[in-house]
Amino acid sequence: MAQSTETTDWVSRYADEVIAESERRAPGKPVVVASGLSPSGPIHLGNLREVMTPHLVADEIRRRGHEVRHLISWDDYDRYRKVPAGVDGVDESWAEHIGKPLTSVPAPKGSAFSNWAEHFKAAMTAALAEMGVEYDGISQTAQYTSGVYREQILHAMRHRGDIDAILAQYRTKKAPAKKSQKPVDEAELEAAEGSGAAGEDDGSAGGAGYFPYKPYCGACGKDLTTVTAYDDDTTELTYTCACGHGETVKLSEFNRGKLVWKVDWPMRWAYEGVIFEPSGVDHSSPGSSFQVGGQIVGIFDGTQPIGPMYAFVGISGMAKMSSSKGGVPTPGDALKIMEPQLLRWLYARRRPNQSFKIAFDQEIQRLYDEWDRLGAKVADGSVLPADAAAHARAVGTAAGELPKTPRPLPYRTLASVADITAGHDEQTRRILSDLDPANPVTSLDEVRPRLDRAEHWITSQVPADQRTVVRAEPDAELLGSLDDAARASLRLLLDGLDTHWSLDGLTHLVYGVPKVQAGFSADATPKELPPEIKVAQRTFFALLYHLLVGKDTGPRLPTLLLAVGADRVRTLLGG
Numbered sequence: 001m002a003q004s005t006e007t008t009d010w011v012s013r014y015a016d017e018v019i020a021e022s023e024r025r026a027p028g029k030p031v032v033v034a035s036g037l038s039p040s041g042p043i044h045l046g047n048l049r050e051v052m053t054p055h056l057v058a059d060e061i062r063r064r065g066h067e068v069r070h071l072i073s074w075d076d077y078d079r080y081r082k083v084p085a086g087v088d089g090v091d092e093s094w095a096e097h098i099g100k101p102l103t104s105v106p107a108p109k110g111s112a113f114s115n116w117a118e119h120f121k122a123a124m125t126a127a128l129a130e131m132g133v134e135y136d137g138i139s140q141t142a143q144y145t146s147g148v149y150r151e152q153i154l155h156a157m158r159h160r161g162d163i164d165a166i167l168a169q170y171r172t173k174k175a176p177a178k179k180s181q182k183p184v185d186e187a188e189l190e191a192a193e194g195s196g197a198a199g200e201d202d203g204s205a206g207g208a209g210y211f212p213y214k215p216y217c218g219a220c221g222k223d224l225t226t227v228t229a230y231d232d233d234t235t236e237l238t239y240t241c242a243c244g245h246g247e248t249v250k251l252s253e254f255n256r257g258k259l260v261w262k263v264d265w266p267m268r269w270a271y272e273g274v275i276f277e278p279s280g281v282d283h284s285s286p287g288s289s290f291q292v293g294g295q296i297v298g299i300f301d302g303t304q305p306i307g308p309m310y311a312f313v314g315i316s317g318m319a320k321m322s323s324s325k326g327g328v329p330t331p332g333d334a335l336k337i338m339e340p341q342l343l344r345w346l347y348a349r350r351r352p353n354q355s356f357k358i359a360f361d362q363e364i365q366r367l368y369d370e371w372d373r374l375g376a377k378v379a380d381g382s383v384l385p386a387d388a389a390a391h392a393r394a395v396g397t398a399a400g401e402l403p404k405t406p407r408p409l410p411y412r413t414l415a416s417v418a419d420i421t422a423g424h425d426e427q428t429r430r431i432l433s434d435l436d437p438a439n440p441v442t443s444l445d446e447v448r449p450r451l452d453r454a455e456h457w458i459t460s461q462v463p464a465d466q467r468t469v470v471r472a473e474p475d476a477e478l479l480g481s482l483d484d485a486a487r488a489s490l491r492l493l494l495d496g497l498d499t500h501w502s503l504d505g506l507t508h509l510v511y512g513v514p515k516v517q518a519g520f521s522a523d524a525t526p527k528e529l530p531p532e533i534k535v536a537q538r539t540f541f542a543l544l545y546h547l548l549v550g551k552d553t554g555p556r557l558p559t560l561l562l563a564v565g566a567d568r569v570r571t572l573l574g575g
């Protein structure tokens, strides 16, 4: 589409480059972009960038009318490396499966899925569907065990000397992690290691020489194997295992093993014709899988993809809450507190080399305000082109718009209401219909799913000591201690409640009371007022908070008053 090519955001620029490269390498063929995910445990929210970067580029290419395949390689034939901490239904007994393929490890207790990999894939698959990510999922277990890569494996074995020579250039350096992101703490380190063969050796270099292939043992099912002999002519491969088992197999018929990671990845670039596959920043280091792969891919007659390094995506707020439970946030956790559009926007608006944080704390309210302001600018046409592009990429894909909240009330208002009502539907509906009596909310469906996200945020992320609890009984002691001026201010408020019962009305009223008390009009603007009025307003607001919720502060007062309800406000304010 013409308008897409006029935008200058990063997605558009990569789409230009990827289309041109695809035309050059594979004219007339679909453009291929790729991501890799390892379901070795809960797939961390940080790993979503591995998918979103190629997704956004693929989507732009699709919008321009080209055929695109976005491959997501599920690296489920990788070895099970460790038992992740804090996963429900899993205990230390899972350690006995270390060394088996992820698809041969039992799923956590109570899971509906047949194995470990399927269990953790399912959560990611559901999140990607909700976000509108279209892709071809490829199970590496299915590929390897059905012999899809047979020719590539035999080819790699024939060229093991060449591969060994390339790897030898880097062997003195410490092997970096696979596609993991730079971890921020131990808990995240464990999660990030979920992405694959971090720390995997680059092939067994035993007495018999170097082999880029590792069988899973026929007796114990693990990869504690060493290739001891290989015959290029007969393809007979002999291995021994730490369990004591050993056998000779014909690699031309054998399907229970895989290429080592540093060979596996470039083999697949060549096999699939991948044009674009980004990876984490740790790949910029010498000896990284991406750099080494760039040399090894030639052995398979392939070319390295365009592969930008993407920066770390952090989490604000959730880490400390979750680490107490041992877990790490997943994309599914983010989608419980924010709509998919907002999450897409966070990725679309930042270039891959810019790091950012996904807010699970109070920051999410500011982020939503910003998102709504952007939506308003798009609606009135005042938006800048790059911002408009990011917005368009967030609200939908080439396939159409994602389902949206029909009436997107401010997230912070919804969160305050959810805070005060503790999710009570009828009370919530009453309060929301009072916000704007001229155009009342008549059904909660109008404000869903944003309302559900705000409710979930309040209940799952806001600590108990920050929640709002409306007083059950009036604070008789405080009411009895008030001076005449304070009593008069409460009287002014109570007298105005009925005629000001809307969000705008109550805003006018609570700010107006201190002005009227000081002898000014309730409509007086800040310029017409002495600075002391601000002090009087603060004092008045603090008094209201103490009488209503027993604290110095709380949700915005107009929202709080609406939420508490007129009758209860009168009772608590001694009216």
Ligand SMILES: [Zn+2]
Pocket (backbone or CB within 6 Å): 217, 218, 219, 220, 221, 222, 224, 241, 242, 243, 244, 245
């Ligand atoms: Zn064994």
